[in-house]
Amino acid sequence: MADSPSSSPPETRPPGELAEATRDEAALTRFLRGLPGIDAVGLEQRAAALAGRAVKGEAKLRAIDRAVGMVDLTTLEGADNASKVRALAAKARTPDSRFPDVPRVAALCVYPDLVTEAVTALRGSGVGVASVATAFPSGRSTPRAKLAEVELAVESGADEVDMVIDRGAFLAGEYGRVFDEIEQVRAACGPAHLKVILETGELGGYDNVWRASWLALLAGADFVKTSTGKVSPAATLPVTHVLLRAVREWRDRTGQSRGVKPAGGIRTTKDAIRYLVAVREVAGPDWLTPELFRFGASGLLNDLLMQRETQLHGHYSGPDQVTVDL
Amino acid sequence: MTEPDPNPLEYAPALESATVAALRERYRPFIGGEFTDGSGAVFSSVNPATGETLAEITGSAESDVDRAVNAAEDAFRGHWGSISGTDRAKYLFRIARLLQERSRELGVLETLDTGKPVRQATEFDLPNAAAWFLHYAGWADKLDHAGFGPSPAPLGVTGQVVPSNFPLLLLAQRVAPALACGSTVVVKPSERTPLTALVFGEICEQAGLPSGTVNVLPGDSESGASLLAHRGVRHAVFTGSTEVGERVRRDLAGRGKRVTSELGGDGVNIVFADAAPEEAVRSVVEGAFFNQGRVRCAGSRLLVEESVAEEFVARLRDRMAELRVGDPMDRNTDVGALGSSAEVERLSELVERGVAEGATRWTVPATPPRHGDFMAPTLLTGVQQSMSVARREVFGPVLSVLTFRTAREAVTKADNTPYGLAAGVWSEKGSRALWTARELRTGVVWANTFHRFDPTAPFGGRGESGNGRVGGAAGLEAYLDV
Numbered sequence: 001m002a003d004s005p006s007s008s009p010p011e012t013r014p015p016g017e018l019a020e021a022t023r024d025e026a027a028l029t030r031f032l033r034g035l036p037g038i039d040a041v042g043l044e045q046r047a048a049a050l051a052g053r054a055v056k057g058e059a060k061l062r063a064i065d066r067a068v069g070m071v072d073l074t075t076l077e078g079a080d081n082a083s084k085v086r087a088l089a090a091k092a093r094t095p096d097s098r099f100p101d102v103p104r105v106a107a108l109c110v111y112p113d114l115v116t117e118a119v120t121a122l123r124g125s126g127v128g129v130a131s132v133a134t135a136f137p138s139g140r141s142t143p144r145a146k147l148a149e150v151e152l153a154v155e156s157g158a159d160e161v162d163m164v165i166d167r168g169a170f171l172a173g174e175y176g177r178v179f180d181e182i183e184q185v186r187a188a189c190g191p192a193h194l195k196v197i198l199e200t201g202e203l204g205g206y207d208n209v210w211r212a213s214w215l216a217l218l219a220g221a222d223f224v225k226t227s228t229g230k231v232s233p234a235a236t237l238p239v240t241h242v243l244l245r246a247v248r249e250w251r252d253r254t255g256q257s258r259g260v261k262p263a264g265g266i267r268t269t270k271d272a273i274r275y276l277v278a279v280r281e282v283a284g285p286d287w288l289t290p291e292l293f294r295f296g297a298s299g300l301l302n303d304l305l306m307q308r309e310t311q312l313h314g315h316y317s318g319p320d321q322v323t324v325d326l
Numbered sequence: 327m328t329e330p331d332p333n334p335l336e337y338a339p340a341l342e343s344a345t346v347a348a349l350r351e352r353y354r355p356f357i358g359g360e361f362t363d364g365s366g367a368v369f370s371s372v373n374p375a376t377g378e379t380l381a382e383i384t385g386s387a388e389s390d391v392d393r394a395v396n397a398a399e400d401a402f403r404g405h406w407g408s409i410s411g412t413d414r415a416k417y418l419f420r421i422a423r424l425l426q427e428r429s430r431e432l433g434v435l436e437t438l439d440t441g442k443p444v445r446q447a448t449e450f451d452l453p454n455a456a457a458w459f460l461h462y463a464g465w466a467d468k469l470d471h472a473g474f475g476p477s478p479a480p481l482g483v484t485g486q487v488v489p490s491n492f493p494l495l496l497l498a499q500r501v502a503p504a505l506a507c508g509s510t511v512v513v514k515p516s517e518r519t520p521l522t523a524l525v526f527g528e529i530c531e532q533a534g535l536p537s538g539t540v541n542v543l544p545g546d547s548e549s550g551a552s553l554l555a556h557r558g559v560r561h562a563v564f565t566g567s568t569e570v571g572e573r574v575r576r577d578l579a580g581r582g583k584r585v586t587s588e589l590g591g592d593g594v595n596i597v598f599a600d601a602a603p604e605e606a607v608r609s610v611v612e613g614a615f616f617n618q619g620r621v622r623c624a625g626s627r628l629l630v631e632e633s634v635a636e637e638f639v640a641r642l643r644d645r646m647a648e649l650r651v652g653d654p655m656d657r658n659t660d661v662g663a664l665g666s667s668a669e670v671e672r673l674s675e676l677v678e679r680g681v682a683e684g685a686t687r688w689t690v691p692a693t694p695p696r697h698g699d700f701m702a703p704t705l706l707t708g709v710q711q712s713m714s715v716a717r718r719e720v721f722g723p724v725l726s727v728l729t730f731r732t733a734r735e736a737v738t739k740a741d742n743t744p745y746g747l748a749a750g751v752w753s754e755k756g757s758r759a760l761w762t763a764r765e766l767r768t769g770v771v772w773a774n775t776f777h778r779f780d781p782t783a784p785f786g787g788r789g790e791s792g793n794g795r796v797g798g799a800a801g802l803e804a805y806l807d808v
Contacts, residue, residue, distance in 0.1 A: 041605070042774070046605070046608050052445060053658055054658055055337060057338050058338075060338070277337075279335075
């Protein structure tokens, strides 16, 4: 930690009392283990209760537009290539050609080798390019290879980097190692935004999700992100509550705003609105912006567009009215 | 950061339709399998959220009580008391299914009549009422194995007086075990909230329950008193305030009846410094304001460890401010209307008295509808054991905050009331939670949760909170001659 090979920019250092937590591995471990617990029963009850809030009519239409603007349109398949990226880039710029007032999505999320293609296809559109990195999705590679991947993604023009944490190290209690890796990636990102994927489905409980969130925030994450989408369960409402609570407390303690990105398994407008309600209630209305909240999803966008039309015209139009982007 | 958002996510009113409740203009007593005009005074039931009259009900006079108890005696002797447990179970299962089928109708009707939020009525009250019948349907043919010896006998006719806070659920909790044990029932719902009980009569009819097995007598407290005192009633079950319950017990003493009473409480949540803070806050808020705090086991007192009290109370205020107070028919509403304007007055006086005795008051910044009997959730901090608000049952949306320094002090303070119904203990350390639960003198202790009700778990109080148990095998005892 203190003797980490590359030190991060000073502005990402946590202020005040939290800086003490990052002094050395022992202090970090003490801090994370000393965090108050999360009670699973109560957490799930609250998540379920808030999911019952109704957003309808005009408010629903605005919520849909808001959600569209928060989507990180994602393609992370072995079969991805330049043509797939170009197809999604066109979708990202103009989600629904029949309705030019639909906002563009926040970013396109691809593998590092396709960043150049995505940057070219999205030039001038305002849509960001996000690249996964650090041996996504498992994170199992050597530190040098992971850092090199981040550097290459940023050199290729990625605005955002979605890294995965080393879950093996985290579960072994090697918090310092996880911290160092995030901090080094943070440094390698330069101006690019860093999203830190916790892969909550592998962490074995909310207490660990809570600790991992704090660990990522302490190490300089701009966003904490639930999942790669390759592990089940991916994002769930209660897990997202934990992340939202962490960024809220982070701001209460430091004044800095950090973001949250649930990813994987969010497919319907109904789901998306439930997440927005959670954002509003747990983190606060300030987080209802693409700068601080994103959806990592691929299928969600089309459902949002279909529901948007339903809100406008009062009837469903069917899946053939939205584009299938392959 | 971005510019301030002009359109923060708004919640639209999600209004449930009152027509679902299938309100009728007039409701009548259900006696001997028929809806017949009562001879008592006609009274009306009012929606406490709007002040509107919902329906007129013919009340029950002494003669109706007589008729109903006779019908129940006939049913007990003629049929219900002697058919097999398997046959009784068949009817109970049918009632449970009908409650499920008609749960939206009954949920909305309950909301109109009580002022409780419709989401709670349809997602808590109704599913639980059905669950109670399902659970006791399972017991009906297994009474020999319930631990009360071979062939435990039913008592005969039970007379039941049910209060206004959970009209249908509390009825189900008492009628289901009575029927399972082979007793027949005459039930008197609160005069303020009689409607779902009368529709329940209809459900008994639909289920083909032999006539007279369940009778429903709407009426005032006098009808209730004459029902419980009737010589044909072998078992008097009273659920309500401690004050009235004590009078009932006195009046019925020495009459050869069994008396079961489920009375008030002054519930408490004990939060230790190592508790999961967010969940503890949530549960304390739920515990105090669920059903507008009109729950016998409401956690109307919070005992929080001094070292975390300030931070905890700050979180508590934040969470309370999120509560949505208003139209009970809106599915987004968390806190609905109280039972009557008299309740609002009583609670306002209680709060004022607390302030006069030195407590600090904070009320959520909600603006409840002007018409109707609403009260915004209120927090009293700096409450001491000696203050009246800590001594008596609150039964409304008022939460008192007290602090403690050691676990022993917490237990002493928690127990220092005449009641002994329910407590919640919050700690991430299992041994501490278990020790506290063992030491507390209450009927129910929840650990790291609150207000969890399940038909399999016995529920009831100690001290002035009454002597009955509902739920599980223990809940059968009151209805059997053991």
